[in-house]
Amino acid sequence: MTLTLSEAGQNVVAGTFGRAMRRAGEALGSMCGQVIEVQTPQLQRCSASDVLVMAGGPESIVLAVYVGITGSLQGHALLLFAPPDAHRLAQILLAGLLGPGELPMESTTDPLSYDELELSALQEAGNVTISAFLNELGMHLHEPVQPTPPQVVVEMAGAVLDAVLLDLVSDADQVLAAKTTFNEGGLAIDGTLFVLPRADSLRVLLDALGAIGI
Amino acid sequence: MTLTESPSLLVAGIGEMVLSSSADAHLVAYGLGSCIALAAWDPRTKVGGLAHFMLPNGPANNASPVKFIDTGLDTFLRALEARGAVVSRSTLKAAGAAAMLTVGGGLAIGKRNAESMEAALKERGLNLAAAALGGNAGRTVQLEVADGRFLIKSLSSVIQL
Numbered sequence: 001m002t003l004t005l006s007e008a009g010q011n012v013v014a015g016t017f018g019r020a021m022r023r024a025g026e027a028l029g030s031m032c033g034q035v036i037e038v039q040t041p042q043l044q045r046c047s048a049s050d051v052l053v054m055a056g057g058p059e060s061i062v063l064a065v066y067v068g069i070t071g072s073l074q075g076h077a078l079l080l081f082a083p084p085d086a087h088r089l090a091q092i093l094l095a096g097l098l099g100p101g102e103l104p105m106e107s108t109t110d111p112l113s114y115d116e117l118e119l120s121a122l123q124e125a126g127n128v129t130i131s132a133f134l135n136e137l138g139m140h141l142h143e144p145v146q147p148t149p150p151q152v153v154v155e156m157a158g159a160v161l162d163a164v165l166l167d168l169v170s171d172a173d174q175v176l177a178a179k180t181t182f183n184e185g186g187l188a189i190d191g192t193l194f195v196l197p198r199a200d201s202l203r204v205l206l207d208a209l210g211a212i213g214i
Numbered sequence: 215m216t217l218t219e220s221p222s223l224l225v226a227g228i229g230e231m232v233l234s235s236s237a238d239a240h241l242v243a244y245g246l247g248s249c250i251a252l253a254a255w256d257p258r259t260k261v262g263g264l265a266h267f268m269l270p271n272g273p274a275n276n277a278s279p280v281k282f283i284d285t286g287l288d289t290f291l292r293a294l295e296a297r298g299a300v301v302s303r304s305t306l307k308a309a310g311a312a313a314m315l316t317v318g319g320g321l322a323i324g325k326r327n328a329e330s331m332e333a334a335l336k337e338r339g340l341n342l343a344a345a346a347l348g349g350n351a352g353r354t355v356q357l358e359v360a361d362g363r364f365l366i367k368s369l370s371s372v373i374q375l
Contacts, residue, residue, distance in 0.1 A: 047277075048228050048229065048268070049227045049228050049229075052227075052228065052245070057244070057245075058227075058228075058244040058245030059244040059245050059354055061369065066315050112369060151315055151316060153314060153315070154369070155247075155314060155351070155352045155369065156244070156245035156247075156352040156354065156369070157245060158228075158244055158245020158246065158247065158352065159245045159246060159247030159312065159314050159351075159352025159353070160247060160314055160315070160352070161247070162228065162245070162246070162247040162248050162249045162268070162314075163247050163248040163313075163314050163315050163323055163324070164315070165228070165268075166248055166249070166268055166269055166323050167323070169268065169269075169281075170269055170272060171272070173275070173277055173278070
């Protein structure tokens with residue numbers, strides 16, 4: 001069953017997703033010990049190729065942390081960073097955990113190369129950020145939302161996103177995409193959080209918010 | 215060897231196809247993960263086409279003519295013939311169908327795409343001359359209409375089929 005959201009219904013979803021995305025930004029900020037600016041989230045119904053454009057184009061290289069959303073609400077969440085930003089974030093995260101002498105050397109020759117510690121720190125950052133989003137959403141739901149274990153990949157954005165998009169477009173031409181950008185101004189780190197819910201599973205959220213039928 | 219940036223670059227977005235008989239045309243599909251790109255090139259008429267398929271099966275779709283392999287393959291083959299290619303003597307090459315994510319079902323879609331493409335071609339008496347399918351790396355592909363070379367770029371390499 002495909003749920004068609006009215007404009008009012010979409011506004012309710014957008015408001016709830018917006019609050020959850022701000023929580024996600026706060027979680028990322030507290031992990032880094034920094035204040036993170038969260039841009040006003042966008043929620044839009046768009047085609048698969050529009051989503052690729054929103055991610056910077058299919059060939060742009062990203063470090064992506066992917067978390068599947070299962071349970072009462074289903075879909076996909078991705079936290080994306082440009083490789084140099086991901087390196088800066090990893091260094092900040094690791095500096096908080098390790099002594100200065102124990103820090104891995106920042107790669108200057110190959111921005112696409114990450115050591116295991118960096119990948120692990122970034123995977124955890126994605127996991128914490130996306131879990132904060134889902135926890136906020138879960139406060140409105142009567143049934144649990146469960147994240148899958150996080151997976152981190154460094155790849156072309158199109159390649160990372162297409163499996164996710166294929167899961168959503170098999171019986172629809174458009175997907176519902178929620179996106180926000182996190183900025184840590186002083187450290188010049190930008191990250192993009194994408195949440196792509198299965199439209200047919202949004203009914204449970206609308207129902208819980210009392211927005212069904214509006 | 216690098217992929218070409220030029221005004222004669224024609225891009226097949228997700229679910230789209232591009233065709234050309236122009237010798238300076240480069241047909242490109244960017245950032246393939248689980249999707250599968252099929253390149254066709256007729257060595258006699260020098261007509262080339264590149265289709266960026268998304269899924270094994272589904273209804274014919276005007277907005278994305280090659281979204282599905284089962285309904286989109288004939289659309290692609292007919293478009294090639296209309297452009298002057300003879301499909302039976304054309305060289306067919308494919309790439310993509312990778313498993314980018316091991317969680318969330320990404321694995322199954324790429325594999326199903328590869329199997330569906332091979333089966334759909336076989337049903338029509340066609341075969342792939344070369345392919346780079348599966349694995350877990352993203353790919354950008356480029357068909358050179360001048361000579362039928364099929365270039366496949368990943369983050370770590372560029373190969374030619």
